[in-house]
Amino acid sequence: xxGDYTRELWRIEAWLRVEDPRFARGLETGKPCPPREYxxxxxxxxxxxxxxxxxxxxxxxxxxxxxxxxxxAGTAVALYRRxxxxx
Numbered sequence: 001x002x003g004d005y006t007r008e009l010w011r012i013e014a015w016l017r018v019e020d021p022r023f024a025r026g027l028e029t030g031k032p033c034p035p036r037e038y039x040x041x042x043x044x045x046x047x048x049x050x051x052x053x054x055x056x057x058x059x060x061x062x063x064x065x066x067x068x069x070x071x072x073a074g075t076a077v078a079l080y081r082r083x084x085x086x087x
Contacts, residue, residue, distance in 0.1 A: 043079035050076060 017024045026032035050072045057065025 040080065043076050046079070047073060047076035 013024070016027075022033055050069050053065060054069035054073065057063075057069055
């Protein structure tokens with residue numbers, strides 16, 4: 001490869017290590033994990049799926065449904081905070 005391309009690849013690699021180290025480590029080991037953007041989607045989808053369960057539990061007055069929905073909502077928020085750099 002020409003030197004320009006090699007330097008550009010090194011810059012991309014350095015940026016990737018800073019931006020998403022877990023993804024970069026996965027590429028190094030040959031077992032890549034999804035990038036941060038995809039992991040974020042799963043946590044938001046889980047949060048959206050929990051909302052109807054929480055509402056149903058509140059309407060029916062079912063304490064186990066409400067507690068289970070709140071536990072899953074807490075898990076979704078923990079996943080979101082772990083994968084995002086907002087907080």
